[in-house]
Amino acid sequence: MKLYDGGRAPNPRRVRIFLAEKGIDIPLVPVDMGKLEHLGEAFARLNPMKQLPVLELDDGTILSETIAICRYLEELHPEPALFGRGVLGKARVEMWQRRVEFHLLGTIQAVFRHTHPAMKEMEVPQIREWAEANRPRVRAFLEILDRELAGRRFIAGDEFSVADITGFVSVQFMKPARIELPPELTHVGRWYNEIAARPSASA
Amino acid sequence: MKLYDGGRAPNPRRVRIFLAEKGIDIPLVPVDMGKLEHLGEAFARLNPMKQLPVLELDDGTILSETIAICRYLEELHPEPALFGRGVLGKARVEMWQRRVEFHLLGTIQAVFRHTHPAMKEMEVPQIREWAEANRPRVRAFLEILDRELAGRRFIAGDEFSVADITGFVSVQFMKPARIELPPELTHVGRWYNEIAARPSASA
The missing domain is CATH 1.20.1050.10 (Glutathione S-transferase Yfyf (Class Pi); Chain A, domain 2)
Structure with missing residues (x-):
């Protein structure tokens, strides 16, 4: 699993804080939003919405959308519950x-x-x-x-x-x-x- | 349980279609968005966001936000699964x-x-x-x-x-x-x- 990360922007930060609260360690792949790297064609192949972050699973499956990524991680690591009990x-x-x-x-x-x-x-x-x-x-x-x-x-x-x-x-x-x-x-x-x-x- | 409904607007419709797919019958309380009833003080006490729909549980608990309401109903009535398997x-x-x-x-x-x-x-x-x-x-x-x-x-x-x-x-x-x-x-x-x-x- 690896996480395409966008630095200081709010959505990448939400996922990183979520990971820290869960104690999950995932390799980060930095994408330079300042240089508009996420708007280029290479990144659009990962996520046609051209947004960060993006989670890539080991089989190449792509998940985008901050809350979808967090919910997926909550299913794999239920504790501490961050989507409520x-x-x-x-x-x-x-x-x-x-x-x-x-x-x-x-x-x-x-x-x-x-x-x-x-x-x-x-x-x-x-x-x-x-x-x-x-x-x-x-x-x-x-x-x-x-x-x-x-x-x-x-x-x-x-x-x-x-x-x-x-x-x-x-x-x-x-x-x-x-x-x-x-x-x-x-x-x-x-x-x-x-x-x-x-x-x-x-x- | 009752559902404050907003007629033809997209979010009330989303919940009504969800209920129909699940085969759930909940009494509807019409709120007239055309007459801005949802922007009034009485409605703001139910939902300070002044948005429809709103689900009221039998104990008076209020749930707003279309997808939160749908997810709550999915937990109570898991089949057919509409949030994926x-x-x-x-x-x-x-x-x-x-x-x-x-x-x-x-x-x-x-x-x-x-x-x-x-x-x-x-x-x-x-x-x-x-x-x-x-x-x-x-x-x-x-x-x-x-x-x-x-x-x-x-x-x-x-x-x-x-x-x-x-x-x-x-x-x-x-x-x-x-x-x-x-x-x-x-x-x-x-x-x-x-x-x-x-x-x-x-x-």
């Missing part, structure tokens, strides 16, 4: 993972991709108005999350899950997107600091 | 479901929301340039899908899955988004007609 627990993790992915990672990504000079060749055309439409949505979701985190330790419940990984990587991604984390959202701040203190956070 | 089969369904969701449903949605007069109050501001940026992405993904469907019966493999539900609802959603399905994509056409002939298609 029990029928309802699993549904809650799925719900929160998706809420965070669409309403936080997705909106931050829209701001980043449509404003950052480094994205000029990847996001064509960059539409400033679309970035600005998404900026208040980042804040609106963080306010919802703050109310939720007032009542529990992690995003999807009392146990750390893949929803926290998506959330943590999203909040870190606010920095290159040049969005400030509102300091008055103290529950998000408490949660963020706790996740940042885990050894996996540097993966 | 076996470790790799499940990962393939997850991968394709997400590819279709992001690159087809998501791009069609961008075109629809940012051009259709009926979305004026729901998508503020409507950004014509963002719709136009997404239009070629719909086509690009359909071309990838056409090549894939040349070699197999369903989107994620030889069995019908939730990826086909997302794909089918997406292609139907092209009509209100006023995007034509390119007739030369004959494998997509063959697949679409086959899914449209299933009894669940009218759900």
Whole structure:
């Protein structure tokens, strides 16, 4: 098994943090997103979506999509469970993972991709108005999350899950997107600091 | 258990088709999206994301997010398996479901929301340039899908899955988004007609 990795971008980081939490060691194959290597023909043969990361199994089977890769690894290495436990627990993790992915990672990504000079060749055309439409949505979701985190330790419940990984990587991604984390959202701040203190956070 | 339903919108339809394929009968509570009922305060107490559908369990527990609801129902009613079989089969369904969701449903949605007069109050501001940026992405993904469907019966493999539900609802959603399905994509056409002939298609 090997993992085609994309460095600091949010999705490659999500999978690396997932691996660190599971204690799984997979050889990484670096793909240079800065040099647009993932947009070339050679990489498109691996993943026609031209996105990272990509997991290649020993028989050559290709799996793409961050959450599909993580779920595959969860099936092979069930502990610690990062997609929840029990029928309802699993549904809650799925719900929160998706809420965070669409309403936080997705909106931050829209701001980043449509404003950052480094994205000029990847996001064509960059539409400033679309970035600005998404900026208040980042804040609106963080306010919802703050109310939720007032009542529990992690995003999807009392146990750390893949929803926290998506959330943590999203909040870190606010920095290159040049969005400030509102300091008055103290529950998000408490949660963020706790996740940042885990050894996996540097993966 | 009851399902807050949103009529013709793609996500409510995805869950209703899923229920029909499983042969599960759940009472529906209609929410009038045309009258923006889902954006009101009463509905926000059920789902702060203000999105449909929402599943309410008998103890009052709320589950939102189409795929979280479907996965919960899959755990309760495993057959027919719509999230794949076996470790790799499940990962393939997850991968394709997400590819279709992001690159087809998501791009069609961008075109629809940012051009259709009926979305004026729901998508503020409507950004014509963002719709136009997404239009070629719909086509690009359909071309990838056409090549894939040349070699197999369903989107994620030889069995019908939730990826086909997302794909089918997406292609139907092209009509209100006023995007034509390119007739030369004959494998997509063959697949679409086959899914449209299933009894669940009218759900």
